[in-house]
Amino acid sequence: MAQYTRVSGSVGLITLQSPPVNALSAAVRQGIVDLMQRALSEPEVKSVVICGQNGIFCGGADIKEFGGQMSGPPLIPMIHAIEAASKPVVAAIEGIALGGGLELALGCHYRIAHSKARVGLPEVTLGLLPGAGGSQRLPRLIGVPAALDLITTGRHVTAAEALKFGLVDQITDHNTVNVAVKFAQRVADQPLDARRISTYPCLCPSDVAVLFEEVMQRVRRTARGAIAPIACVQAVRAAATLPYNQGMERERELMATLFTSGQARALQYFFFAQRAVGRWSMPSGARWDTSKPRPVHKAAVIGLGTMGRGITVALAQAGFSVVAVETQEKQLMEAKQAISGMLERGAKRRGVAPALDKINYGRNIQSVADVDLVIEAVFEDMALKKKVFQQLSAVCKPSTFLCSNTSGLDIDQLACQTRNPELVVGMHFFAPAHVMKLLEVVYGPKSSPLAVATAMQLGKKIGKVSVAVGNCRGFVGNRMLKPYLEQALFLLEEGATPEFVDQVLEEFGFAMGVFRMSDLSGLDVGWKVRMADGLAMPDPTTGQPTRLRQGRRYSPLGDLLCEQGRFGQKTGRGWYQYDKPGSQVAKPDPWLHSFLDEYRARHALVAHRIDHQEVLERCLYSMINEGFRILEDGIAAGPEDIDVIYVFGYSWPRHHGGPMFYAATVGLNKVLERLEHYYQAHPDVPSLQPCHLLRKLVASGSPPIQKWREVIKKVRSQL
Numbered sequence: 001m002a003q004y005t006r007v008s009g010s011v012g013l014i015t016l017q018s019p020p021v022n023a024l025s026a027a028v029r030q031g032i033v034d035l036m037q038r039a040l041s042e043p044e045v046k047s048v049v050i051c052g053q054n055g056i057f058c059g060g061a062d063i064k065e066f067g068g069q070m071s072g073p074p075l076i077p078m079i080h081a082i083e084a085a086s087k088p089v090v091a092a093i094e095g096i097a098l099g100g101g102l103e104l105a106l107g108c109h110y111r112i113a114h115s116k117a118r119v120g121l122p123e124v125t126l127g128l129l130p131g132a133g134g135s136q137r138l139p140r141l142i143g144v145p146a147a148l149d150l151i152t153t154g155r156h157v158t159a160a161e162a163l164k165f166g167l168v169d170q171i172t173d174h175n176t177v178n179v180a181v182k183f184a185q186r187v188a189d190q191p192l193d194a195r196r197i198s199t200y201p202c203l204c205p206s207d208v209a210v211l212f213e214e215v216m217q218r219v220r221r222t223a224r225g226a227i228a229p230i231a232c233v234q235a236v237r238a239a240a241t242l243p244y245n246q247g248m249e250r251e252r253e254l255m256a257t258l259f260t261s262g263q264a265r266a267l268q269y270f271f272f273a274q275r276a277v278g279r280w281s282m283p284s285g286a287r288w289d290t291s292k293p294r295p296v297h298k299a300a301v302i303g304l305g306t307m308g309r310g311i312t313v314a315l316a317q318a319g320f321s322v323v324a325v326e327t328q329e330k331q332l333m334e335a336k337q338a339i340s341g342m343l344e345r346g347a348k349r350r351g352v353a354p355a356l357d358k359i360n361y362g363r364n365i366q367s368v369a370d371v372d373l374v375i376e377a378v379f380e381d382m383a384l385k386k387k388v389f390q391q392l393s394a395v396c397k398p399s400t401f402l403c404s405n406t407s408g409l410d411i412d413q414l415a416c417q418t419r420n421p422e423l424v425v426g427m428h429f430f431a432p433a434h435v436m437k438l439l440e441v442v443y444g445p446k447s448s449p450l451a452v453a454t455a456m457q458l459g460k461k462i463g464k465v466s467v468a469v470g471n472c473r474g475f476v477g478n479r480m481l482k483p484y485l486e487q488a489l490f491l492l493e494e495g496a497t498p499e500f501v502d503q504v505l506e507e508f509g510f511a512m513g514v515f516r517m518s519d520l521s522g523l524d525v526g527w528k529v530r531m532a533d534g535l536a537m538p539d540p541t542t543g544q545p546t547r548l549r550q551g552r553r554y555s556p557l558g559d560l561l562c563e564q565g566r567f568g569q570k571t572g573r574g575w576y577q578y579d580k581p582g583s584q585v586a587k588p589d590p591w592l593h594s595f596l597d598e599y600r601a602r603h604a605l606v607a608h609r610i611d612h613q614e615v616l617e618r619c620l621y622s623m624i625n626e627g628f629r630i631l632e633d634g635i636a637a638g639p640e641d642i643d644v645i646y647v648f649g650y651s652w653p654r655h656h657g658g659p660m661f662y663a664a665t666v667g668l669n670k671v672l673e674r675l676e677h678y679y680q681a682h683p684d685v686p687s688l689q690p691c692h693l694l695r696k697l698v699a700s701g702s703p704p705i706q707k708w709r710e711v712i713k714k715v716r717s718q719l
């Protein structure tokens with residue numbers, strides 16, 4: 001919807017009204033078309049201002065409409081009509097002008113922005129391109145290099161940057177609509193020919209062909225199989241090389257391909273999934289909208305290893321006072337230096353002062369007595385963590401929230417060490433903690449909704465996408481990783497190489513295949529966990545068959561490498577070889593290939609040809625199967641939670657939507673059928689046995705992912 005008022009006698013003011021972001025729904029587009037006609041037909045009206053209600057210009061096309069039948073006036077002719085109008089039209093940009101919102105503003109003859117406004121063309125993040133003329137007008141207005149940057153990254157720019165680009169004509173700190181109205185009055189009689197961007201020539205640098213080639217190569221390298229960034233470059237190339245009308249035709253063709261693509265559907269699903277995880281719920285019925293967080297002013301971090309340092313930086317950068325504790329003097333000094341460096345580099349990048357004074361360092365746990373919330377980040381050892389929680393419970397004020405950054409240990413056991421177990425939750429950060437967006441907030445059986453709400457809010461304040469999950473070994477992310485890693489090792493036993501498995505996973509879109517990732521994070525990390533679990537013991541000590549543990553197939557390959565001191569990048573050898581310890585360039589290692597041959601011979605394993613499909617299906621479907629088990633167990637409330645965790649925490653390619661969305665795209669019946677096939681071939685691998693919920697969903701006709709929660713509820717109520 002849109003509203004029309006006449007202001008100052010001669011200005012027609014059109015206000016977009018569609019909360020929360022004034023998206024260009026069919027009703028809004030209809031409103032604009034009707035009200036533009038009215039403004040143009042009223043002789044007293046000499047110029048027009050378009051603005052949005054509640055201090056927000058426009059968040060772009062209404063993404064919710066994309067899934068269904070589009071109705072109402074189309075955007076492109078609407079914007080053309082505005083540009084062709086005989087009276088000046090001024091966009092008054094407050095808050096945001098994004099996507100179709102900015103394209104609307106580009107169709108206006110002038111743009112006035114509030115100094116705090118942000119503008120951009122983020123369509124690429126939704127699997128689209130700026131398909132309402134944005135790919136053709138923006139390069140004509142601000143030049144090809146800047147337009148390529150904005151359109152291929154989808155980044156939002158500040159009003160100041162927009163002014164520098166020439167994207168807006170003026171910025172103001174005052175009431176933008178009032179300033180725009182005055183401006184509209186001033187330009188009422190000005191000729192409009194020079195204000196219609198579609199008539200501008202597209203100014204290109206002399207080496208434009210080289211520029212496009214370079215950008216295309218960069219985009220292909222970083223897109224990890226996403227098609228929209230490539231289409232964005234092609235659309236801007238059309239602006240640079242073709243007359244406007246032909247460029248628009250090319251934009252339409254490219255958009256038509258993207259609009260109906262699976263990638264666009266996945267990315268749009270993911271847009272809403274990211275927002276849905278904020279509306280958390282617990283099996284007890286506690287919810288985000290009925291649980292109030294308590295404010296946190298001062299926090300503490302215990303243990304300043306890699307994780308503790310990153311968490312300290314994230315808290316300080318967000319303005320929290322932090323007490324950072326490390327008991328060993330030498331480690332404390334090293335940590336202080338490292339944290340200061342991280343803060344200084346971050347501040348330099350963002351053009352602000354480093355938040356060094358937000359942190360007080362100490363060696364004594366007593367120094368956290370008055371904080372509101374503590375995040376324990378000591379070594380991943382249950383006995384050690386229990387001791388720390390006992391100390392914290394004795395030292396801190398009774399209302400202090402005690403959180404653990406464990407990546408998978410039992411939160412309940414930690415809660416049991418404290419006086420107030422209801423104030424204990426997991427806050428599982430991902431390394432590097434000041435960079436990675438994901439935070440798993442883990443509630444145990446005793447955690448209160450207050451503690452969950454507080455940790456979720458703290459996560460939001462430090463810029464994380466926080467997902468509330470239940471307490472189980474590995475929580476959501478690491479629990480699903482286990483069958484994935486396991487399958488990768490089994491594939492090596494059966495004849496694959498690390499390079500081949502990684503190549504398949506990287507072609508699928510992971511930033512790194514499983515073995516390169518394992519070399520990066522260090523093979524010894526998992527080895528220590530397996531030792532603690534009594535799994536990684538050499539046979540003579542336990543009398544266990546090498547390839548069987550607790551009645552299940554087990555691959556000791558990772559343990560055998562660790563026994564040889566091959567811990568990955570840091571030792572210069574792992575699943576790959578590196579020029580020197582610490583080097584990041586992974587090279588296939590002939591030693592490893594011989595080692596695998598000998599291993600197979602020793603265990604009478606006959607290598608068979610493993611193809612692309614088998615790698616993908618076994619690695620991904622076993623992980624997805626665990627995802628269904630997690631939903632069945634109530635550890636995650638819905639598939640969106642799992643998908644957000646995987647995209648933000650495990651580099652799952654966003655254009656595949658996340659593992660659960662991917663399963664829906666592949667078809668649940670196909671996933672089930674392939675798991676059945678592999679389980680039959682490997683009956684000693686329980687993670688390949690299709691879980692009950694997956695069977696139930698297939699039996700219910702494989703409903704769309706948005707309806708899974710209903711089936712999950714039924715399955716859980718029958719447990």
Ligand SMILES: CC(C)(COP(=O)(O)OP(=O)(O)OC[C@H]1O[C@@H](n2cnc3c(N)ncnc32)[C@H](O)[C@@H]1OP(=O)(O)O)[C@@H](O)C(=O)NCCC(=O)NCCSC(=O)C[C@@H](O)CCCCCCCCCCCCC(=O)O
Pocket residue numbers: 020021023059060061062063064075096098099100101103122123126128129130131132134255256259260272275276
């Ligand atoms: C706007 C934001 C920055 C606000 O952030 P904030 O943190 O304040 O709030 P939230 O993110 O939580 O959002 C609040 C609330 O609003 C919902 N929402 C936000 N934006 C939209 C939107 N654009 N549409 C619908 N809903 C929106 C959000 O979901 C929240 O609600 P919820 O209930 O979920 O909590 C931030 O929200 C943001 O970044 N928004 C997205 C901005 C964006 O990406 N805009 C671009 C949209 S795409 C676009 O504009 C496309 C246009 O270029 C062109 C369209 C042309 C269409 C032509 C179609 C041609 C088709 C051809 C097909 C041919 C086929 C054939 O030939 O057959």
